[in-house]
Each structure stands twice: as structure tokens, then as C-alpha cells.
Amino acid sequence: MKNLDNFSRTIRYAIVMAGITLSISACKKSSLSSNTDSGTTTGTTTSTTAIDSSGITTGTAEGSKETGYNADDLIANSTFSGVVTINFGSSVTIGNPLSTAGVTITESNGDVVINATATGVEYQLSGTTTNGSVKIYSDKKFKLTLNGTNITNADGPAINIQSSKRAFIVLADNTTNTLTDGTTYAASTEDMKGTLFSEGQLVFSGTGSLTINGNYKHGIASDDYVRIISGTITIAKAATDGIHTNDAFIADGGTLTITAASDAIECEEGYVIVNAGTFVLKPVDDGIAASYTGTDAAITPY
Numbered sequence: 001m002k003n004l005d006n007f008s009r010t011i012r013y014a015i016v017m018a019g020i021t022l023s024i025s026a027c028k029k030s031s032l033s034s035n036t037d038s039g040t041t042t043g044t045t046t047s048t049t050a051i052d053s054s055g056i057t058t059g060t061a062e063g064s065k066e067t068g069y070n071a072d073d074l075i076a077n078s079t080f081s082g083v084v085t086i087n088f089g090s091s092v093t094i095g096n097p098l099s100t101a102g103v104t105i106t107e108s109n110g111d112v113v114i115n116a117t118a119t120g121v122e123y124q125l126s127g128t129t130t131n132g133s134v135k136i137y138s139d140k141k142f143k144l145t146l147n148g149t150n151i152t153n154a155d156g157p158a159i160n161i162q163s164s165k166r167a168f169i170v171l172a173d174n175t176t177n178t179l180t181d182g183t184t185y186a187a188s189t190e191d192m193k194g195t196l197f198s199e200g201q202l203v204f205s206g207t208g209s210l211t212i213n214g215n216y217k218h219g220i221a222s223d224d225y226v227r228i229i230s231g232t233i234t235i236a237k238a239a240t241d242g243i244h245t246n247d248a249f250i251a252d253g254g255t256l257t258i259t260a261a262s263d264a265i266e267c268e269e270g271y272v273i274v275n276a277g278t279f280v281l282k283p284v285d286d287g288i289a290a291s292y293t294g295t296d297a298a299i300t301p302y
Contacts, residue, residue, distance in 0.1 A: 023280045068250040068273040073203050073227050075168045080122040080143040086112055086134065088127035088149065111135070111153075116142065125149040134159050141166040146177040146210060154182040161198035162190055164224070169196075171208030171231040180213040183239075194221030194244065204254070205229040214238035219258070222246065225270070228254045228277065235259065241266045242283070249290070251277040258282065263289045 071077055084103060085095040092107045099105075102118030110132030114123065122143040125134060133153040136142070144159075144167055151158040158179035161167050171177060181195040191199065195214045201224045204210075209232040212219040219235035220226060225248035235242040235258040242258035243249060247270040257280040258264040264281035265272065267290035274288075281287045 066273060067275050068227075068248070072166065073201075073229075075143065075170070075203070075205055078120075078141065078143070078168070080120050082118060082121045083124060084114075084121060085124045085126070088125075088129035088132055088151065092129075092132070093127075114138070116140070125151070133157065136161045136163060136167075138163040138165055141168070143168045143170060145170045145172055145206075146175065146208065147172040148175040148177065150178045152180040155184065155186040156188075157181050157185075157192050157195055157197045159196045160190075160192050161200065161202075162192075163198070164200040166201040166203060167198055169202055169204045171204070171206035171210050171233075173207045175208040176211070177208060178211045178213070181216050183215045185216055191223065194218035197221045199223045201225050201227070203227045203229065204231050204233065206231045208232070209234070211236055212238075214240075214242070214260075218242070218244040219260070220244070225249065228252065228256060230254045233257070238262070242281075244268065246270065248272070249288075251275060251279075253277050256280070260284065263287070265289070267291075 082098045082101070084098060084105070087093040088110070092110060092112060094105055094107065096103055096105050098118055098121065102116060103121060104115045106113050110129050112132070112134045114134070114136045116136070116138040117140070119140045122145060124145045124147050126147045126149050128150040130152045131154055132151055133156055134151065142165070146169065158181055179195050185192065194217055195212050196219070200222070202220065202222045204227065207230065211234045213236050215237070217239050218241045219238040220242070221244045223246050226243055226245045227250040229252045232255045238258070238260040240260070240262040242260035242264045243266070245267050247267070249265055249267045249272045251274045253276045255278045259282040261284050263286045264283040265288045266286070270290065272288055272290040
């Protein structure tokens, strides 16, 4: 395992932290030699480092003190009046009142595919499947409510959002939800690299809980950014990164526990902002990592 110092690997742009509780633990190798003449000892030890910054109210960040505020990320600023229900069980029960209004849903052997052009749609997922999935193609932003669902997909993501539009992932009150993918994915020309994957922005909220088992690659992955406003999210395992984004990771609250074989949170080409929240990070490599060395004008590293 890498030295614990690697948890503070260079983060070239803003990591702003205020009002959070952060705990990072990992194995640390140290060379301690036992020699009575020199007064040294040898051996291998393990070490756990806990960082509690809950009492910190001010500090200096690398970069500006941006909060990453975006009114479009607030679900209260959007209206979702059309509700589609998908309930997993021995069979899949679909309630689609928008079948003639821009939402087409097909299902085969537990795999549900949604094609939508409609505006203001909420998809509610419930029930359990040990061999199913949900794939969404949408021209518009949408709300995806996890209302007590347990989805396992042996050959791909549990939830696969092939849309560049904003997806509001809502963890319904008093519910527990679990997503699990397989160790291998079926061949596809589409990009999909996590148990919960999206081409667009992922904004999490709600007071329920979500547990993710990432067996193939990342736990949560977005080719845009991930924002956590509230909720209890546990990435119980990730074959690589717990949360992997291209452009940004922003936390405004919630409780996040991540166990990962690589980084707990990695922002590949952008920035990380932590405004609030409770984090328990258990990576093999870095706890929080972000960097940006490109010249893409669409990416603004604070």
C-alpha cells in the first residue's frame, strides 16, 4: 500500500472544507530497525489517521473560497409533474402514464430501458431484482427517486444513465437502497464505468440511504460532476475509485462512507469543494484527489 502521505497528494485547485468531519484511514508501512547500538528498531506497523475538522470555521484554501453554488442544482427550482413507477420483483411492474407523451419504456429479463424526450419526469424505483438494471436515455433533466430498491446486475451497471442532462437522485425518506454491479460488463460501445454511472451531472439528496457495491470499476461515476446535498451514502466496496468524476465533486452535506481499492474520491480534470458533510474514507490510495492540467475552457478550476 502507498504511504499515508499520499493522501495529501498535490491537489492543484480548490479543495474548500468547512464544517465537516473527515476521517481517513489506511495501511501505512514504516521501517523501524532494531539495533541496540544505534537505538533503532525494525518492523512493520499499521497506522490510522483521523482528522476531525468539525470545529474549524475558517481556513485558507488553495484557490478561492467558492462554494460551487448553482441554482440549477437545487431540486426545489425544478418541477417534476409526470411520475413513472418501476417496481422490481418476480417480474417488473411498470406504470407509465406518459407512454404517449414522450416516455417509452421497454423491459427484457429484468433490464429496463427508458427513452425520454418529455420534460419534468420523475422515475420512481422500488423492489428487488438479483438480475436486472435500469438504463436511461433522456433529452431533458429528470428526477430519479430510489424508493426502497435493491438492484443487482451481473453484467453491467445497476443504473446506467446515458444522458448528458442533470439527474436528481433522491433517496426517499426512511428507505434503504442498494446497487450492485458485476465483476465484468457485457461488451458495449457505450461508456459505462461504475455501478451508478452517468454521462451528465448527478445531484444526490433526500434523507434515505444508499449502499453501493462496485465490483467492476467505480462505485459512482460521472463524466460531468457529482454533487451531494444530503443523504447517507455508503460505497461498501469499489474495485477502483469510490466516486470518480471528470469535472468536479461538490459536497454540501450528507454522510459519505467509502471503501475503495484506489482513491475514495477522484476528480480527474477539475476541482473538489466540500462545504459540509461527514466523510469516512477508507481508500488504498488517496482520500480526495483532484487535478487539472488541460486547457478546456468549459472547465473552470476554482
